[in-house]
Amino acid sequence: MKKIYYREWGIESPRYWGILAVLGVFLAVGGLAALYMEHHGHWVTGMNNEIVWGVPHVFAIFLIVAASGALNIAAFGSVFGKKIHKSLGRLSAMLAMSLLVGGLLVLVLDLGQPTRLIVAMTEYNFKSIFAWNIFLYVGFLVIVAVYLFTMMERKASKYYPTAGLVAFVWRLILTTGTGSIFGFIVARQGYDAAIMAPMFIIMSFAYGMAIYLLMLMFTFKLDGRPLGEKLLGRLKNLLGIFAAAVLYFVLVYHLTNLYGTENHEYEAFILRDGGIYTTLFWVGWILLGLLVPMGIVFHPALGKTHGGIIAASLLVILGGFVAMYVIVIGGQAFPMAMFPDKVIIESGFYDGVNGQPLHYAPSIWEFLLGVGGVAVSLAATLVGVRVLKLLPVSLEDEIVDPYHS
């Protein structure tokens, strides 16, 4: 393997600032939407006392899960000694931090009292998985920053393998923690499953890889840097394998649920009778988000084209958002079994009368806030590659040689 040189992203200034300006518009609009919701209160959103976590949580959890997944590309380099991944590590770490910041921002701005965040930092309830997550997120940012430093600074390079291992372990714990937010909700049929945490980990692999691939292709293309086809082929194959793994876990999750009698109704809801949630599950998540991209990347011809890889990555990301929507919102829309052997036939508080799903019509503000968070993540990554030496000058196959590991 030849020595790899890294250089700042060198596209012409007007173009660079143009891209940032576009992202800036989304960012500003997202910020205004957050202010609007905060000023008026959550009544301007579609959220209510039944669906208490809405679209902002869908975006936030997706970004957080993808963040830990984006770090895998670096982790494969240092933990599993895959040299090919080492050259990809810097961007991977930068992307991971940016995605996490974007996700956290959305999460915080959706709080009823965001200004009290300091309370959350000082009045810790150590029993709460949510409180642990705050700690995990902050830790992640610090650890990945140190890890990135060990990659970039020769004097620190002897700590690189250790930092990589710590970062990798931390990211596994972090995704477990995120998944456990749902796993701990014993009252809701859709969430009470030990498989939630491992499923989130495998989803993070897929979403992180999809975003990484797009970012790599985008930055290299604009800067005219060579990107080897073999390297790209390896990454897109990984994407396909991760998508297949998600599919496997989703199947296991729903099949094991079907075996537990108390979950039959929830399964029927998601898989058959849930209206919008059923459609989203089958069409959005399984078909468009997993099967089609798998078909593309493993297709002998399509899988070799850049267009194919881009489409597959975009679909996996779309499927990821849909997956979060089905899990977060669908799980709440399914009425809780407050009286397992009775049917609620009237209620003064929308308790899922006659098993009807609970109502949620997301507002535009919630989407704008979420998109603002995505813009933050993208802008932070692009600023990162612009000012730091994160991107290899070339990733030609002769340079990275995928067959040496």
Add this chain to the structure above:
Amino acid sequence: MSGKVDQRRREFVSVAGLAAAASVVAPGVFLQATAQAEPRSAPVSSKTRYGMLIDTTKCVDGCSDCVSGCEKENGLDLLKMPEGADPEEWDRQRPRWIRTVKVKDRLTGTVTSLPMMCQHCEFPPCQDVCPTGASFRRVDGIVMVDRHTCIGCRYCMMACPYKARSFIHEDIDEKLTIAPRGKGCVESCNLCVHRRDNGGTTTACQDACKHGAILFGDLNDPNSEIAQELRRQNNTELRADLKLNTGVRYRGI
């Protein structure tokens, strides 16, 4: 240890309550507010466990006096629909501490009406998940939200098996000093905690119920009416399978 923490919280809450009273009430009324706060009963004690017994056989279909009673007592009736809100959406967003529910048995077809509120779990999931500890259980069994540390994350609402909690979706213009309330926080039935701290022996929903379906009292005091009633006849916990040991019990379902 946990007793200590609860004691601290209780003190904090009452101090905060006084502060809120001082800031909300006009100077003239202030004296009265202090006077009201004075006859506090003995400190909260873990010997007590407050709870309620709901006799669904007495609860009358179509009646919602307990709901109106609670809403008046706790200032929920003062909330106004924000201008420009969609009435249907708003109805899903406005807070309720107690509601009536009508259920039909899947097997027998028996129809039962009953009021539901926070069940004051001994092991409250809402407390376990709350990141800041704002959701807490007093040693006397009352589960409530400390409005000053709640960050409005709504995790407790996700975790409560009885959908007992409400989020305040709008600005609050008017509120009662006994029930402080603010946009962006979560709240729920607190067993009329202000009455406890002032030596009251009933709850507003109990007082409002003309049919005597609601009985409040100290579950731990063998001589209390509620303890005797609980001993006298079978009673059930909602979702007993979750083993939360609720402080609110039902008869006749």
